[in-house]
Amino acid sequence: MVILHEYPLSMVDHIGFREFLHDLQPLFKVPSRNTLKSDILKIYEYERAKNMIALEKIESRISITTDMWTSSNQKRGFMVITAHFIDDAWKLQSRIMRFIYLLCPHIADVLSETLLSNLMDWNIDRKLLTLTVDNCTTNDAMINIVLSQLCTHSLVLNGEFFHMRCCARILNLIVKDGLDIISGSVEKICDSVAYWTVTPKRFEKFELFAR
Structure with a gap:
């Protein structure tokens, strides 16, 4: 339940939650926060080992995507590898495969070292097809470092199509540029909607003019 809904571990200490469990089953012993953490890590290790075996056995090649994510509350940078x-x-x-906190600065050397370490750890460095990343200079430099460390003979066409640029990121940039061009019109429309909907009387008047 905690993993599925991403509940905080501290919920086992909440009085209301403990009373709720006691009403359901008075004999049930609520685990401590440390026990809960230990059980979650055991599940993680089990699932990780199972997935590592599965990735080693598959016949198809594996495509990797990686991206940086910054937490809104702690302002910390995390790297996810899928x-x-x-x-x-x-x-x-x-x-x-990995969700790891990275210390600043997030330069190409740090990113490539983390990525390569993960690929070697999972033993899939010779089964790769592509690596998809955001379109930025840091990722371009990271790709060059990764390619220099991998055996290019194990890649399709010696890694010629190894680097894939994220289409969603490119599309996002295109849409932003398009919205910048019409930003004046969009702002006027937003102001108009805000003006006519601020009171029921204005909204009724707007509907009258529309009819």
Whole structure:
């Protein structure tokens, strides 16, 4: 439940939650926060080992996506690495391989070292197909470092198409540029909506003019 809904570990200390569990089953012993943390880590290690075996056995190549994410409350940078592959039933599968906190600065050397370490750890460095990243100079430099450390003979066409640029990120940049051009018109429309909907009387008047 805690993993599924991303509840805080401290919820086992909440009086209301403990009373609720006691009403359901008075004999049930609520685990401590440390026990809960230990159980979650055991589940993680079990799932990680199972996925590592699965990735080693699959015949298809593996595509990697990686991105940086900054937490809104702590302002800390995290790197997530995800593997994508086609299973034996021809279904697309995705597995989060690593979600790690990275110390600043987030330069190409740090990113490439973390990525390569993860690929070696999962033993998939010779089964790679592509690496998809955001379109920025830091990622370009990271790709060059990664390619210099990998065996290019194990890559498709010696890694010629190894670097894939994130289409969603490119599309996002295109849309932002387009919205900048019409930002004046969009602002006027927003101001008009805000003006006519501020009171019921104005809204009724607007509907009258519309009719």
